[in-house]
Amino acid sequence: MSTRAYVARSRTMTSLRVLLVCVLLINGTHQQKDKEEEQFVCPEGTQGNGNFADPATCRRFYQCVDGYPYLNRCPSGLYFDDISKYCTFKAEARCGPIPTTPAPITEVPLDLATKCEPAECQLPYCFCSKDGTLIPGGLDPAETPQMIMLTFDGAVNLNNFDKYKKVFKGKINNPNGCPIKGTFFLSHEYSNYVMVQALAHDGHEIATGTVSQQQGLQDKGYEEWAGEMIGMREILKKFANISRSEIVGARAPFLKPGRNTQFKVLEDFGYIYDSSVGVPPLPIPVWPYTLDYKIAHECKSGTCPTKSFPGLWEIPFNAHYVESFEGGHCPYLDQCVLHNHDANEVFEWLQEDFSRYYEQNRAPYMMPLHTNWFQIKELELGLHKFLKWAADLEDVWFVTMTQSLTWMTDPRPVKALNNYEAWRCDNKELPSAPCNLPNKCALSFKQPDSNFTDTRYMETCSECPNQYPWLGDSGGSGIPGKDNYIPENLKRK
Incomplete structure (x- = not known):
């Protein structure tokens, strides 16, 4: 065999090997994906329809329709909450799977409201219906x-x-x-x-x-x-x-x-x-x-x-x-x-x-x-x-x-x-229009549980406060715990 023919044959064999490896990798990926979906089994009975946590990650969940699982991914930045059954923010997402057995009631709620009594509940001050669906x-x-x-x-x-x-x-x-x-x-x-x-x-x-x-x-x-x-x-x-x-x-x-x-x-x-x-x-x-x-x-x-x-x-x-x-x-x-x-x-x-x-x-x-x-x-x-x-x-x-x-x-x-x-939209008394030249306030801000002071920026038509308004100091006076909210019914006493 000539040198040229040998090189050509070697190149052909190399190309075939690369193609074969690619095919194997693709098949392996599909098999892995199929295997993942096959491994998840929708619950039987009426619970077989709905959303269920992916055991592998909180970023995904399975949507079961007539007992067949469809794999879904939460939108960017959101995670699946297995209690509420929807995608939400990471800080509030409860990753699953979470057992569905109800937790025992440890205390009896007091002063329970009674069930709707339509005859006793009249508009304009009261409205209810037995299942909440009546017009x-x-x-x-x-x-x-x-x-x-x-x-x-x-x-x-x-x-x-x-x-x-x-x-x-x-x-x-x-x-x-x-x-x-x-x-x-x-x-x-x-x-x-x-x-x-x-x-x-x-x-x-x-x-x-x-x-x-x-x-x-x-x-x-x-x-x-x-x-x-x-x-x-x-x-x-x-x-x-x-x-x-x-x-x-x-x-x-x-x-x-x-x-x-x-x-x-x-x-x-x-x-x-x-x-x-x-x-x-x-x-x-x-x-x-x-x-x-x-x-x-x-x-x-x-x-x-x-x-x-x-x-x-x-x-x-x-x-x-x-x-x-x-x-x-x-x-x-x-x-x-x-x-x-x-x-x-x-x-x-x-x-x-x-x-x-x-x-x-x-x-x-x-x-x-x-x-x-x-x-x-x-x-x-x-x-x-x-x-x-x-x-x-x-x-x-x-x-x-x-x-x-x-x-x-x-x-x-x-x-x-x-x-x-x-x-109607005419003759309405609306809040005043904002000012043309608002105050742009750079304000010091320290979270109660934090060891450092940050800067927060706030725009307002009012005067800039002394510091960033926060819990206990809604006016931004800089005096912690300044606010004291008293209901009107107590003020009159």
């Missing part, structure tokens, strides 16, 4: 406006302000010609109060989250809850020029209500509603209700109130999901696994989720969002497509939380709403 006022679904409530959690700042404004500047109007509005549950850290004031001036509702967004608040006492929620309301008053009387709603961090303690604080300090209670995936969604009676659905967090709080409204988080459970189910829309969808698929997913309300009992469709949603272009575009589509339906109204409750206290049919005073 107020006995209206037929066709007579009932389909309310959509856009809500946003967390700080408002340069990361999201323009994104939020785009939602409301898209020339989308209600049937009476008024531009649509949303509700913002503000947390303090990193909030720009000039932007918050601008939102309030534009007619959006401002409600309170908490000052620190701390973990474990559900187990804290009255003073801690007052410091977080009433402190947040005081910060909004002082630095965003929003009066206390305009801030009537609250939301607990991570949707973990503070049992009876949180609701006692809200009752004592004149709040109208809370929106912290999660509802599991149900075929028919739940309407808002007052807390005069026992909650008619399962409490997802396990930390809901057990006492009666007459006249205080709860606007619950109905779980978002579609029939196939594609994307899982979630309280916040950005916790559903839709990051691998294109804009049209996101739009269609929202349509199907929405139809469960629109085609059945017309319970208000809450669309709760964090900044995360707007960081993925396909999700943002899909949301805008959905909003435009929904606005073209003649019986759909985009309302704030308070506007939805105003309607519920005095239910009126769709045909009577074009001149409904509570939903």
Whole structure:
């Protein structure tokens, strides 16, 4: 054999060996993937549908449909919580698999609220139904406006302000010609109060989250809850020029209500509603209700109130999901696994989720969002497509939380709403417009459990405080523990 022929043959054999190795590697990868999916077995019976933890990692989960497991990955930065069964932030995710055997009850809750008594619970001050699905006022679904409530959690700042404004500047109007509005549950850290004031001036509702967004608040006492929620309301008053009387709603961090303690604080300090209670995936969604009676659905967090709080409204988080459970189910829309969808698929997913309300009992469709949603272009575009589509339906109204409750206290049919005073946009007394030259404050900040002092930046039309406002010092005076919140009913004594 010639030297040239030998070299050519050697090259051919080498190429064949490389090709064979590649084929083996690819087959091995597929076999490994198939092996992983084959090893996971969906639970038998009715529990075979739903989301289940991946035993190997908290970043993934299995979605079981008719007993077959589909492997899903949580969106970037989120982890699967095997108790709540959706993707959430790392700090609050409880990795699985977690045994489903219920823990023994170690104490008997006291002062339990009684079950709903419709004959004793009359609007405008009380509303309940046996399963939470009945329409107020006995209206037929066709007579009932389909309310959509856009809500946003967390700080408002340069990361999201323009994104939020785009939602409301898209020339989308209600049937009476008024531009649509949303509700913002503000947390303090990193909030720009000039932007918050601008939102309030534009007619959006401002409600309170908490000052620190701390973990474990559900187990804290009255003073801690007052410091977080009433402190947040005081910060909004002082630095965003929003009066206390305009801030009537609250939301607990991570949707973990503070049992009876949180609701006692809200009752004592004149709040109208809370929106912290999660509802599991149900075929028919739940309407808002007052807390005069026992909650008619399962409490997802396990930390809901057990006492009666007459006249205080709860606007619950109905779980978002579609029939196939594609994307899982979630309280916040950005916790559903839709990051691998294109804009049209996101739009269609929202349509199907929405139809469960629109085609059945017309319970208000809450669309709760964090900044995360707007960081993925396909999700943002899909949301805008959905909003435009929904606005073209003649019986759909985009309302704030308070506007939805105003309607519920005095239910009126769709045909009577074009001149409904509570939903009009003219002659409204709105908070003042923000200033043209705000103060940009660089403020010292030391966490109570930290050994070093940091710098926080805050913009406001008010004067810069002495230091960064925080728990116990909502005015930023620099005097720790300066705040002392006393309910009005105690002040008069």
